[in-house]
Structure formats: C-alpha cells, structure tokens
Amino acid sequence: MRNTIAMLAAAGVVATLATPLLAATPAEEKDTFQTYFKARFPDVPFQEFANGSYAIDPIGRENWEAIEEFPPYETAIDNGHEMWDTPFANGKTYKDCFPDGPGIESRYPHWDKERGMVVTLPLAINECREANGEKPLKYLKGPIGDLLAYMAFESRGQVIDVQIPDDDPRAMEAYEKGKQVWFARRGQFNFSCASCHAANSGTTLRTEILSPALGHATHFPVYRSKWGEMGTLHRRFTGCFKQVRAKPYKPQGEEYRDLEYFLTYMSNGLELNGPGARK
Amino acid sequence: MTIRRFAAGALTAVMLVALPITASWAAHRTDAEAAIATAKAANEKAAAAGIDTKETAAMIEQAQALLPARQYTKAIDIANQAQKEDEFAMSQAATAAEGQVAAELDREDAASEKVKAEEAIAAAEWARKKAASVGGEWRDTAKMIKDADTAVKTGEFDKALELATKAKHQGELGYAQAMAEADADFPSYMHPKQ
Numbered sequence: 001m002r003n004t005i006a007m008l009a010a011a012g013v014v015a016t017l018a019t020p021l022l023a024a025t026p027a028e029e030k031d032t033f034q035t036y037f038k039a040r041f042p043d044v045p046f047q048e049f050a051n052g053s054y055a056i057d058p059i060g061r062e063n064w065e066a067i068e069e070f071p072p073y074e075t076a077i078d079n080g081h082e083m084w085d086t087p088f089a090n091g092k093t094y095k096d097c098f099p100d101g102p103g104i105e106s107r108y109p110h111w112d113k114e115r116g117m118v119v120t121l122p123l124a125i126n127e128c129r130e131a132n133g134e135k136p137l138k139y140l141k142g143p144i145g146d147l148l149a150y151m152a153f154e155s156r157g158q159v160i161d162v163q164i165p166d167d168d169p170r171a172m173e174a175y176e177k178g179k180q181v182w183f184a185r186r187g188q189f190n191f192s193c194a195s196c197h198a199a200n201s202g203t204t205l206r207t208e209i210l211s212p213a214l215g216h217a218t219h220f221p222v223y224r225s226k227w228g229e230m231g232t233l234h235r236r237f238t239g240c241f242k243q244v245r246a247k248p249y250k251p252q253g254e255e256y257r258d259l260e261y262f263l264t265y266m267s268n269g270l271e272l273n274g275p276g277a278r279k
Numbered sequence: 280m281t282i283r284r285f286a287a288g289a290l291t292a293v294m295l296v297a298l299p300i301t302a303s304w305a306a307h308r309t310d311a312e313a314a315i316a317t318a319k320a321a322n323e324k325a326a327a328a329g330i331d332t333k334e335t336a337a338m339i340e341q342a343q344a345l346l347p348a349r350q351y352t353k354a355i356d357i358a359n360q361a362q363k364e365d366e367f368a369m370s371q372a373a374t375a376a377e378g379q380v381a382a383e384l385d386r387e388d389a390a391s392e393k394v395k396a397e398e399a400i401a402a403a404e405w406a407r408k409k410a411a412s413v414g415g416e417w418r419d420t421a422k423m424i425k426d427a428d429t430a431v432k433t434g435e436f437d438k439a440l441e442l443a444t445k446a447k448h449q450g451e452l453g454y455a456q457a458m459a460e461a462d463a464d465f466p467s468y469m470h471p472k473q
C-alpha cells in the first residue's frame with residue numbers, strides 16, 4: 001500500500017513537471033490547424049484557401065471570378081494610391097513612415113518588443129498620421145479601407161510569415177490570448193469563431209457557405225457586397241461578434257490585435273492576395 | 280220616495296265613495312311635512328359633506344311656506360326636488376372622494392413600483408459590468424438597460440422591471456460563459472486522429 005501511494009505520488013510529480021514540455025508550440029498548433037483544413041477539404045490546393053469559400057463552392061466561385069474581372073475594390077486602390085502620394089499638412093508623406101514603400105503588408109501583424117504589444121498595419125498607419133499631426137482614420141471603414149487596399153494590392157504574392165519571438169514571453173502570451181479569443185464561445189448564441197469556421201466550415205448557414213479559417217487573413221481589406229464598400233479585418237471581427245450576439249471588442253484594441261496575430265500566424269505559408277471581393 | 284230624498288241619498292253615496300278616493304290622491308299636510316323633513320335631512324347631510332346647499336335649502340323653505348296655504352302637493356314636489364338634488368350632489372362627491380383615495384393608493388403603488396424598477400436596473404447594470412470585466416458582455420444587454428431607464432421615465436414600471444430582469448440575466452450568463460471559456464483552446468476534433 002505504501003509503495004503504491006509513493007509510486008502514484010512520484011508519477012504525479014513527473015507529470016506536473018513534464019506538462020510544459022508536452023504543451024504544443026505555436027508551430028505545432030499551426031500545423032494542427034492547417035492539417036485539419038487540408039484533411040477537411042482534400043481537393044483544395046493549399047494556396048486556394050486564400051480564396052475562402054470560393055475555393056469550395058463552384059457556383060460562388062463562378063460568380064466571384066466574373067466580379068473579379070471588374071473588381072469593386074479598384075476605386076479603393078486608386079484612392080489609396082492618391083492618399084499614399086498626398087503629403088500631410090507638414091509636407092511629409094506615408095513614405096516617411098514606411099520607407100520601403102506600400103508593399104509591406106507581410107510585415108504585419110508583428111510583435112513589438114519595445115512596446116510589448118502586437119502592431120497591425122492599420123495601427124501603424126494611424127500612428128504615422130498622428131506623428132505627423134494628422135487625425136487618425138476610423139478603423140472599420142472609410143479612407144483607411146482605401147489606403148489598406150492600395151497597400152494590400154502592392155503586397156500581393158508576399159508570403160505570410162508571422163513570427164512569435166522566443167525571447168519575449170509576452171509575445172507568446174499575446175498569441176495565447178488571440179487563440180483563446182478565437183476558440184472561446186461567446187454571445188447569446190454561444191458560438192466561437194471555431195464553431196463556424198472550423199467545425200462547420202464548408203457547411204451552409206442560411207444561404208452562405210462557411211469559409212474555412214485557413215486563409216482568412218490573406219485578403220483584407222475586402223469589398224463586401226453586403227457592405228457596399230470596403231471594410232477591414234476588424235470590421236469583420238466586429239460583425240461576427242454582433243452576429244453571435246456578443247458585444248464586440250474595440251477595433252484595434254488589444255483583444256482584436258491579439259486575435260489577428262493568432263489568426264494570421266495560422267495562415268503562415270499562404271500568399272497575400274488582397275484586397276478581396278466577397279459577398 | 281220623493282226625488283229629493285233620492286237625490287240626497289245619491290249625493291251621500293257619492294260623497295261617501297268620492298271623498299275617500301279624492302283624499303287618496305289629494306296630498307295631506309302630513310305627507311308634505313314628511314317630505315319636507317326628509318329633504319331637510321338630506322340637506323343637512325349634504326351640508327356636512329361640504330356641499331353647497333344654499334339653493335336646496337331655499338327650496339325647502341319654499342316648500343314649508345306653502346303649508347299654511349294648504350298647497351301640500353306643490354310643497355311635496357319642491358321638497359322631493361330639493362332632496363334629489365342634495366342626494367345627487369352627495370353621490371357625486373362620494374365618487375370624487377373614492378377617486379381621490381384610489382389615486383392616492385395608485386400613487387403609493389406607483390412609487391413602490393418605481394423603486395422596484397430602479398433597483399432592478401441597478402442590479403442589471405452591475406451584472407452587465409461584471410460580464411464586461413471578463414470580456415463576456417452580450418450584444419443587447421446595454422440597450423435593454425437603456426430601454427428600461429426610458430420606461431421608468433415614462434412611468435411604464437412593469438416594462439422597465441421586465442427589461443431590467445432580462446438584462447440582469449444576460450449579464451449573469453455572459454459572466455459565467457466567459458469564465459467557463461477562459462481556457463478555450465484547440466478542440467479535440469481538430470487534432471489528427473491517432
């Protein structure tokens with residue numbers, strides 16, 4: 001009896017000590033994430049996941065390809081180009097903040113070690129504006145959609161490669177928080193992002209086919225027919241939260257930036273293909 | 280029998296029959312006095328209830344003044360009229376008084392209903408904030424509380440109480456939900472089958 005108890009206690013100690021070693025790393029979780037969708041949609045080539053439900057819905061794809069001949073986001077790209085070239089009141093331009101030009105979307109989101117936070121491209125744009133005495137743009141729609149459309153277009157083909165640095169545990173914490181937001185059930189309907197875009201991806205909700213989450217971060221901003229205009233990734237987050245009757249988080253607040261960090265990391269390896277057109 | 284005797288007999292017979300009949304419809308002084316007394320009693324009651332009885336009091340005096348002239352029927356009519364007017368005035372006053380009491384009771388009820396609604400709104404707001412503190416607030420809770428506030432201002436206390444109760448429930452559920460989901464992670468179905 002005493003030996004049994006001793007053995008059980010030892011096993012418990014070993015298990016407790018070993019638990020951190022057994023926890024999956026972000027890279028392993030990314031592989032799990034991507035393997036799940038590849039298995040769920042075995043006929044979809046990897047890069048096609050960047051096209052969302054149009055990779056799995058042939059009729060939707062036909063319509064979408066017709067729309068892409070005269071994309072509704074073209075005007076936004078032109079407007080964004082103009083914004084990029086137009087000096088601020090102080091004479092400086094966006095190039096002074098982003099010297100490598102507009103094609104830098106693949107650098108975002110990233111962990112800013114100095115400030116201990118996730119930095120997204122819309123956040124960086126507004127920080128640039130404020131640093132040059134300009135008013136920040138609203139984060140959900142409007143002119144920011146135009147500028148992002150231009151920068152996304154210039155960044156097409158770049159491969160997503162979000163990093164979670166080993167030398168800063170706060171980055172890992174941000175990733176974990178973003179993961180928790182994505183998998184947590186919320187709202188009166190008690191749905192998580194995973195409820196629709198993992199467990200039920202490819203099935204029909206009302207009249208729409210639920211897109212797989214793999215590839216969600218590749219094509220924003222989008223011109224969404226429902227909106228009749230451009231909208232950002234955080235606008236889509238906001239809409240989804242409202243649809244499950246949860247109160248949305250603040251656009252570009254910590255929660256949504258961490259969520260974007262996790263979600264974009266999960267699409268590492270896919271090419272950016274924004275701006276996009278969606279229903 | 281002579282005609283004279285016949286006529287006298289007939290006249291006696293008629294008078295013996297007609298006089299009692301006539302007396303039955305002709306008012307007596309006692310009837311008039313009784314009517315006046317009843318009218319006076321009603322008049323006093325009305326005066327005690329704070330009703331202005333000058334007019335009906337004058338009518339009663341008028342009825343009394345008719346007694347010496349033996350105008351008993353007219354006296355009764357006037358006395359009855361005065362009585363009816365005083366009684367009507369009393370019934371109107373009683374209805375108004377009941378209404379006042381009912382209104383006072385309603386005001387007391389309303390005051391307690393208002394307090395209940397306001398307390399429910401405060402409880403709902405506390406529950407909403409608690410849910411929000413853990414990221415668990417639901418979409419409609421704040422609006423329900425705002426609508427409850429508006430309902431209190433418009434006196435719709437039942438509606439306010441119902442909305443506030445629902446909002447409180449949402450806040451409690453949102454908090455419990457967020458706490459239960461605090462460790463949300465990859466579900467088992469996403470892991471490859473071994």
